[in-house]
Amino acid sequence: MGNETTPTGPETAEQDHKTIKETSVMSILILFPIILFFGSFLIGRYPVSPLDVVIAIGSVFIPIKTNLSPAIYTIVWDIRLPRIVAAMIVGAALSISGASFQGTFQNPLVSPDILGVSMGAGFGASLAILIGFSPFGIQVFAFSFGLVAVGLTYFLSRNFRGNTILMMVLGGIAIGALFAAFTSLIKYVSDPNSKLPQIVYWLMGSLSSVDSSSILMIIVPIIIGFTILLLLRWRLNVLSMGDDEARALGVDTNKLRIIVIVCCTLLTAASVSISGIIGWIGLVIPHVCRMIVGPDHRRLLPATIALGAFFLLFVDDICRTAFPIEIPLGILTAIIGAPFFVYLLNRGYGGWSS
């Protein structure tokens, strides 16, 4: 009897070893984006020294006298900081949404735009550009139509009989196709010399027009989305086992799924509204994270935030510096991400059951 409560030696050692391993993997995952965050201030057409960056940032918090040129302030605070923050927010938001959707729909092929959010946002942005709205108007339209598209998908699927998950995904495909067609229609009628390139460029995804006001606009939906998803991290495990089982374990699956859909839609629509359509990252980062930390959402969700932020910032740094003209972000995420993903797949992947 006495033996039952005291675990044997090797077992605890093994456990400790496991915990240490998990903690160090997590610390590395979190350290990477932090280092890149500071490093990214140094990259760009206009050279800024590390010391200048420290002074430019520090002098706002500590009242010290500096003889730094105002140009450096502008570059650090008004140009690079918003762009770096935006890249990290968008990368993290798309990745955590992808992971949550894959768990909720129990499907490895799902990405954050499966319910039509990106197509809806793309249509909204195109429409706003066609009408001639300001960047602020474009962002509002993109965000709103992203929500509208998912709302339509959801209410459509409720009227179908049968497997709700399947119906929702199929409904999303239909709504997405519909909005894609509307977007094409707008492209077709828009002025090929001014409006059309602007629409096309928006749809390819870019952070070049981001400023601090666009970030401020999305901060509320972003915070709501992240907070709620992180709070639900363990429930997502139960939900990802399938509906019948989750319900037998007392989980209100319909309610939980709606909460997850609302959060992911807020995150994705907000991201897309400032960045344009950036595919791929929301599908792949969750897989890569599952390879690193396993399928448990308690570790998976924080990992997707860290790695998603790192990856998109990394790609955006390349976008704005590697070539004489800026490459659209959506193109580079795929060009860099796809071969890397294939490489990982090649190494063997136990994150999904066979």
Next chain:
Amino acid sequence: MSEIIKIKDAEFSYNNQKNIFQDVNISIEKGDVLCILGPNGTGKSTLVKCINGLLKLKSGEILLNEKDVYSINKTDLAKAIGYIPQLHHTTFAFSVLDVVLMGRAPHLSLTSVPGKKDYKIAEESLKSLDILHLRDKNYTQISGGERQLVLIARVLAQQPHVLLLDEPTSHLDFGNQIRTLDVINKLSKSGLSVIMTSHFPDHAFLSSNKVAIMNQGTIMEMGTPENVVTENNMKKAYGINVKILEVDENRKACIPMRIK
């Protein structure tokens, strides 16, 4: 005796089509093991899913400690009734411990994560089934027999009073079938009431004190295994000839005969 589960005049159909079953009346007491037999498609699994509220009866009642199961909130129902589905397919490669921990879901609030106490309960349920060594294994990579035990461990971590098992022995090898029945016997001795469906009439002799035969949408016969698993009833339910043999004083066996 106190009835834990009482099913009264239960009737079910999908979307108001033809009834799957009707006039089903069953009562279960503490420590009972009820084995539901019957040919494919008679609604055994459907009935089991109605008991824990996954499906809703068309008419009739299912009472848990004299309360209608549909009026009990889902969390409380999951604290009282545990369920192991028939075919289990999981997309994600969770560790065995993580799967067992999920049994704690009804005891935790929407936003909380399992704490020390929950880990202890999960590990104890693994230990009680002698599978603690599987703890860190990948759930998708263990054998079918081990998986069945892990699911039983999960249901134990749930700490219910009633256990529903849908064909717990169907996908197991010969030895694991009997070992699973033994686990079920032990659980019922510890006070759990068990309702299971089975395709093996012989298993009724090994594990249960009550048998119900479902056939053509209703309960054809119910009672002790000795009274219900008879040559005559098996012929009626399955359309084949069987011999009931007395192997020794406490073991009867149901042996199917060749179709001539």
